[in-house]
Amino acid sequence: MGLFEHEARQFKFDVLREVAVRAYENTCTPNIEDELAYKLIPTTKADFRCCVYKEREIIRQRTRLAIGKSPNIRRKEDIRPKQIVQVLEAACDGCTIKKIQITDNCRKCMAKSCMSACRFDAVHMGADRAIIDYDKCKECGACVKVCPFHAIVETVRPCKASCAVDAITMDENGIAQINEEKCINCAACQSACPFGAIEDTSWIVPVIQLINLETPMIAMIAPSIQGQFDSANLDQIKSGIRMLGFTDVVEVAAGADAVAWYEKNELKEKMSEGVPMTTSCCPAFLNLAKQHFPSVYEKNMSTMASPMIVMARMLKKKYPKTGVVFIGPCVAKKQEAMSEGMFPDVDYVLTYEEVAAMLVAKRIYLNDIKCETHVEASVFGRNFAFGQGVSKALIQAANEDGGFTFKGEYADGCLECKKQLMILKAGRFTSDILEGMSCKGGCGNGPAIIDNSIKVKVRFDLENSPHKHKTIKDTIERYGFEDIDMHRHSTKEIKSW
Amino acid sequence: MVIIEICIGSSCYVRGANNVVEHVNAWIEQFQWEEKVKVKGAFCMGLCSQGLGVKINGQAVSGLGLHNIDTLLLPLIQQELN
Numbered sequence: 011m012g013l014f015e016h017e018a019r020q021f022k023f024d025v026l027r028e029v030a031v032r033a034y035e036n037t038c039t040p041n042i043e044d045e046l047a048y049k050l051i052p053t054t055k056a057d058f059r060c061c062v063y064k065e066r067e068i069i070r071q072r073t074r075l076a077i078g079k080s081p082n083i084r085r086k087e088d089i090r091p092k093q094i095v096q097v098l099e100a101a102c103d104g105c106t107i108k109k110i111q112i113t114d115n116c117r118k119c120m121a122k123s124c125m126s127a128c129r130f131d132a133v134h135m136g137a138d139r140a141i142i143d144y145d146k147c148k149e150c151g152a153c154v155k156v157c158p159f160h161a162i163v164e165t166v167r168p169c170k171a172s173c174a175v176d177a178i179t180m181d182e183n184g185i186a187q188i189n190e191e192k193c194i195n196c197a198a199c200q201s202a203c204p205f206g207a208i209e210d211t212s213w214i215v216p217v218i219q220l221i222n223l224e225t226p227m228i229a230m231i232a233p234s235i236q237g238q239f240d241s242a243n244l245d246q247i248k249s250g251i252r253m254l255g256f257t258d259v260v261e262v263a264a265g266a267d268a269v270a271w272y273e274k275n276e277l278k279e280k281m282s283e284g285v286p287m288t289t290s291c292c293p294a295f296l297n298l299a300k301q302h303f304p305s306v307y308e309k310n311m312s313t314m315a316s317p318m319i320v321m322a323r324m325l326k327k328k329y330p331k332t333g334v335v336f337i338g339p340c341v342a343k344k345q346e347a348m349s350e351g352m353f354p355d356v357d358y359v360l361t362y363e364e365v366a367a368m369l370v371a372k373r374i375y376l377n378d379i380k381c382e383t384h385v386e387a388s389v390f391g392r393n394f395a396f397g398q399g400v401s402k403a404l405i406q407a408a409n410e411d412g413g414f415t416f417k418g419e420y421a422d423g424c425l426e427c428k429k430q431l432m433i434l435k436a437g438r439f440t441s442d443i444l445e446g447m448s449c450k451g452g453c454g455n456g457p458a459i460i461d462n463s464i465k466v467k468v469r470f471d472l473e474n475s476p477h478k479h480k481t482i483k484d485t486i487e488r489y490g491f492e493d494i495d496m497h498r499h500s501t502k503e504i505k506s507w
Numbered sequence: 508m509v510i511i512e513i514c515i516g517s518s519c520y521v522r523g524a525n526n527v528v529e530h531v532n533a534w535i536e537q538f539q540w541e542e543k544v545k546v547k548g549a550f551c552m553g554l555c556s557q558g559l560g561v562k563i564n565g566q567a568v569s570g571l572g573l574h575n576i577d578t579l580l581l582p583l584i585q586q587e588l589n
Contacts, residue, residue, distance in 0.1 A: 036532075038525075078520065078521065213517065213520070215520075215525070216515045216517070216520040216524070216525070219515055219525060219528065219548065220515050220548040222548075223513075223515075223528075223546060223547055223548035224547070224548075225515075225547065225548030225549065225550075331550075333550045347517075348517055354516065354517070354551060357516055357517065357550050357551070358517060
């Protein structure tokens with residue numbers, strides 16, 4: 011049995027695993043796309059799509075994305091590093107569903123409000139029920155709202171429905187396209203697509219290449235990794251990742267502790283000025299504000315860098331010439347790592363899926379690893395992984411440092427984030443701080459997680475319960491973040507891109 | 508021993524740094540440089556504007572691209588070996 015129930019995600023995983031195997035063996039040939047296409051679809055009978063040729067083409071496109079290239083060969087530019095989320099054109103079903111449909115619930119009633127609501131004369135009454143003239147229908151949805159029997163349904167393509175910034179359009183063949191100006195790389199569409207036709211670019215090959223060249227690299231793990239790999243505990247996960255070829259593995263939760271500690275100072279300041287503040291740790295939320303609510307971004311967003319960046323700066327200061335690779339559930343982090351100018355703080359970002367693929371490629375079984383328990387951060391820092399965790403850490407930090415109270419609001423998921431940012435922009439936000447999480451439930455429910463977030467949360471809480479006494483201050487004193495620049499850089503782009 | 512550091516940071520990777528690694532590895536095999544040349548991975552050297560980031564014995568190579576790996580890099584390595 012595979013790792014994922016979602017067949018498309020399993021294929022994605024299989025491709026990543028095969029690419030990882032070849033990268034470790036140094037046998038990534040230019041023919042890798044075809045090799046994997048025939049290896050993974052060896053039969054002549056199509057199981058998932060119309061024919062094996064389409065299935066193989068999808069595998070080819072997945073392979074291109076897995077080696078960091080643009081999936082669609084007809085595009086001129088081969089690699090666009092800033093756009094992480096990409097459409098696999100071969101995998102896109104085109105979802106030729108009619109947006110407005112009349113169901114059996116239509117009673118052919120006498121009010122005929124659907125007909126009078128239609129401004130385009132697209133609804134008329136048939137023998138048994140109302141009928142839509144699709145040549146005239148503009149898909150405005152007016153008839154849907156007025157039907158007293160809810161007999162008219164409006165279906166939006168999952169990718170489009172999930173996109174908070176309206177970045178998805180269709181080309182003339184109905185294939186999804188991403189408007190890169192609008193896209194915030196939140197990967198909501200990636201999670202939503204039932205065909206797995208929208209995926210993230212992977213940096214697995216250069217990372218393994220660096221490992222093969224024995225380049226010193228430290229892996230930083232996001233807090234939500236705890237509980238992802240079945241019953242393996244955090245220390246087993248850390249040892250396993252070390253065995254992949256990293257010099258060390260550290261918890262970003264320590265950086266989260268630091269961010270909470272310094273962010274509460276900023277909150278205090280903002281409160282004294284009477285200006286509400288938003289968190290800045292979720293990169294997609296940050297992109298949403300930056301690209302679509304620039305005034306809020308300037309005025310209200312916390313100037314703290316994310317825990318990932320803070321931790322990376324700390325490590326780079328301690329160990330210059332060492333690479334830093336972040337491992338998380340997040341696709342937007344891949345883009346965040348690339349947007350901080352020259353000499354990036356974080357050299358590469360991998361996801362849990364990609365790390366799992368590397369572990370399988372190296373035949374490392376986490377559950378068999380024997381190791382001792384090390385706790386590098388407080389449970390509050392670790393809790394950044396789940397919705398409202400940032401707020402809880404801020405409350406704890408405030409309590410540990412003199413104590414002050416504030417009112418928080420939590421925005422769960424991209425659409426809710428957008429709503430709250432609109433309220434902020436309009437000046438009608440009544441709380442002191444807005445915690446924005448682009449994924450519903452927080453990072454633990456990110457686009458590149460392995461296990462169901464509810465199961466993960468249970469394991470997470472169980473494993474962390476003995477360490478609740480640790481304070482945020484403990485972490486700050488242990489690592490000494492005083493000399494580290496905690497603020498976001500003005501986002502200058504790398505010139506040569 | 509000639510040490511060749513090749514940047515495999517994200518900016519260089521997307522511009523084809525792995526081709527440089529492949530070329531150098533092929534030369535090592537072809538010219539039997541196993542004992543003489545060592546390839547190391549490196550991170551951003553701040554040379555992004557000067558082409559692909561490569562250092563030979565600590566000396567940065569300027570103007571390296573996919574088109575001149577053979578004509579620019581190979582002579583420099585041979586020169587360093589002599």
